[in-house]
Amino acid sequence: MNINMTLIGQSIAFAIFVWFCIKYVWPPISQALHERQKKIAEGLDAASRATRDLELAQERADQTLRESKEQASEILEQANKRANQMIEEAREQARAESDRIVAGARAEVEQEVNRAKEELRTQVATLAVTGAERILESSIDEQAHRKMLDKLAAEL
Amino acid sequence: MAADNPTPTEYIQHHLQNLTLGHHPENGWSLAHSAEEAREMGFWAIHLDTMGWSIAMGTIFIWLFRKAGKAATTGVPGTLQNMVEMVFEFIENLTRSTFHGKNPIIPPLALTLFVWILLMNSLKVIPVDYFPELFARLGVEYMKIVPTTDPNATMGMAIGVFCLIIYYNLKVKGIGGFAKELSFTPFNTWLLVPFNLILELISLLVKPLSLGLRLFGNMFAGEVIFILIALLPVWAIWLLDVPWAIFHILVVTLQAFIFTVLSVVYLSAAHEHH
Numbered sequence: 083m084n085i086n087m088t089l090i091g092q093s094i095a096f097a098i099f100v101w102f103c104i105k106y107v108w109p110p111i112s113q114a115l116h117e118r119q120k121k122i123a124e125g126l127d128a129a130s131r132a133t134r135d136l137e138l139a140q141e142r143a144d145q146t147l148r149e150s151k152e153q154a155s156e157i158l159e160q161a162n163k164r165a166n167q168m169i170e171e172a173r174e175q176a177r178a179e180s181d182r183i184v185a186g187a188r189a190e191v192e193q194e195v196n197r198a199k200e201e202l203r204t205q206v207a208t209l210a211v212t213g214a215e216r217i218l219e220s221s222i223d224e225q226a227h228r229k230m231l232d233k234l235a236a237e238l
Numbered sequence: 239m240a241a242d243n244p245t246p247t248e249y250i251q252h253h254l255q256n257l258t259l260g261h262h263p264e265n266g267w268s269l270a271h272s273a274e275e276a277r278e279m280g281f282w283a284i285h286l287d288t289m290g291w292s293i294a295m296g297t298i299f300i301w302l303f304r305k306a307g308k309a310a311t312t313g314v315p316g317t318l319q320n321m322v323e324m325v326f327e328f329i330e331n332l333t334r335s336t337f338h339g340k341n342p343i344i345p346p347l348a349l350t351l352f353v354w355i356l357l358m359n360s361l362k363v364i365p366v367d368y369f370p371e372l373f374a375r376l377g378v379e380y381m382k383i384v385p386t387t388d389p390n391a392t393m394g395m396a397i398g399v400f401c402l403i404i405y406y407n408l409k410v411k412g413i414g415g416f417a418k419e420l421s422f423t424p425f426n427t428w429l430l431v432p433f434n435l436i437l438e439l440i441s442l443l444v445k446p447l448s449l450g451l452r453l454f455g456n457m458f459a460g461e462v463i464f465i466l467i468a469l470l471p472v473w474a475i476w477l478l479d480v481p482w483a484i485f486h487i488l489v490v491t492l493q494a495f496i497f498t499v500l501s502v503v504y505l506s507a508a509h510e511h512h
Contacts, residue, residue, distance in 0.1 A: 084258075084277055084279075084283070085281070085389065085390060085393070086258075086260065086281050086282065086283045086285070087260075087281060087283060088256075088284050088285040088288050088391065089390045089394045089397065090394065091284055091289050091390075091394065092289070092385075092390060092393075092394025093395070093398045093401075095289070095292060095293055095394075096350075096395045098296075099296040099299070099300060099354060100346065100350045100351075102300050103303070103347070104342075104343060104346040106300075106307075107300060107304050107307055107346065107349070107350075108345065110304075110307035110308055111303065111306065111307040111310055111322065111323065111326050112326075113310075114307070114310030115323060115326065115327070118313075
């Protein structure tokens, strides 16, 4: 247990080990640790960013869904309205058509009546003339009385 | 072994004797064969076991940490890397909280001191007879494997720290600043300069002394107890040896920690202006 050169030897060994540690041991470990710290921080950051993105996307999806629902109901309403309109139009058309047909028929009937009247008129004139002829026998000048009878028939 | 059937005194003395290589007045350059021969060699002798084991432990530290550092990735760390990183972060936090200032030398210095001393101290839990017996069979007379039970080793490291304290005092404050600090603290008057100087020089010189002797004292005392326990009958050895070894797990770590923390604190004080 004497104090001797070991003292100096140990000091030198100490200096060498410290120097070696400063030069070759400390830097790589320190660098790796700090890099990992940075990486973990980045990872956490990315995770929180992703969560935020997800929230945003969900919100957007909800909004889109809501919008599309609204749109769908709007379209449905429009379609209903259009259908009603079409039915109304068809009804209107049908009514017009029926009116037209009825009017046509009525006109035709009137025409027919008129024609019948005309015919009747001519027949009445002829009948009257024939009747008168029968009554008066040959005393009547057909030429002379014809005009008079026609005028009479027109007054009918 | 000094004798085939050593007395307890001989046994203890044998276990506390370092393997000394030096220049003996009569035998020239040789290994000391007894404590007296070692003493006669004077200062110019070297303890081969202390140097060998301390350098071996330092090399293990450097190799282990260098290996972990080279393999260190930013990904998931392995077991060795985890362990190394734990020690690394422990030291980094320690220096950050005790060292106020910026000096890239301090954290690696603290790491070296802590792990190196821890490894050297840990040699203590190896049963006291293993290595002396093994080396005796190989023809080596003395083998004291725990370097920190040799005051030369602990004081050597303390002197290393002391040199750094002086260096940083001079570097940060300059020669004038350092001299002023020694002369004018704690009492800031011209009258008390000699008194201050004595006080401050003593406190400065006591720093390495307390560092080295604290570590040496604790380790040496523990070692002596281990040797004494080894002298007991076999049934009593493990009964006492096991608790003492378990207790020493604490002492070993604590002393390494104290040496490191005090070194950092002293160096921190060297960087501060008063």
